[in-house]
Amino acid sequence: MISQQQYQAAVKRASEMLAQAGIVLTPAEQTRIEVADFGLRELEQTGLEVITYVNTNRACAKELVMFPHQTCPEHRHPTLGGVPGKEETFRCRKGVVYLYVPGSRTSAPACRPPAGSEPYYTVWHEVCLKPGEQYTLSPDTLHWFQAGVEGAIVSEFSTRSTDEHDLFTDPRIKRAPEVTKD
């Protein structure tokens, strides 16, 4: 649940961060930046701003905008009905993003989960991505990511995106935004 006012403020802030990074959107694209608060009502802590450039049956490209220390919560893209799950490459364009994936637990990780959500963050192998660095995730791989102190802009190159099929570790999460009118 997020208010229309909060939603529009986040759209504006994401739009400005993209412009500052030299990433040009058309006016139409600027109006359809998606703000995902994942239903947790703590957008600054748990959330993601997304502009989807293209999403066909075969290929998808997005720009992800993250405010300082904002977290995209742990989830995976399952294989369904014999169709392999989404394969994603995250490429950091600006700022720093810390990506967490299965594997050996990183000692002294750079990030903490949002307060109160600790049980829903279970993979702790840290991959730090600075501008120009990228990481490719296989389908069905649990992952979460958090921006550094300046926020981050991350390009996502992937197979078809079907957000409604994403499986989040936190059962409280609703992927589709619910926006109130006030």
Add this chain to the structure above:
Amino acid sequence: MISQQQYQAAVKRASEMLAQAGIVLTPAEQTRIEVADFGLRELEQTGLEVITYVNTNRACAKELVMFPHQTCPEHRHPTLGGVPGKEETFRCRKGVVYLYVPGSRTSAPACRPPAGSEPYYTVWHEVCLKPGEQYTLSPDTLHWFQAGVEGAIVSEFSTRSTDEHDLFTDPRIKRAPEVTKD
């Protein structure tokens, strides 16, 4: 055929254009920018500079760098052995790029084919892409494109890229670069 010296000069120039656009490559990526002269020995007229970020069995993302008025010659990505051909989205990031596809012939098009290659340019429906604008091509669709006066940087989001299967209208073209040692 392109000399090592020409090749490296083109890599450097493309690298500088990317940096000026605020697009960060890692040092390793900077060394593997590909310069395609298509075997025509006229890189300034017919050529393309490419950095491939990722190319898996399912998804591919590249940055295309084009010098002023440089042309990527007409070609298509065929369906082979039941596998649909490459589907591509071109998104202009900087400069202007003119894309030509099948359809109604544009009167007074902005571009001309490179001199001497006119017979090998057969599709003339013009799509002008400025920064933030994009176009998605279905498999098997003939297309060619040319940068405007300032050159262009174009992101390509696509399914798997198999350059060796590209079919060019011009039979003289060799897609894989041949670099001489001097």
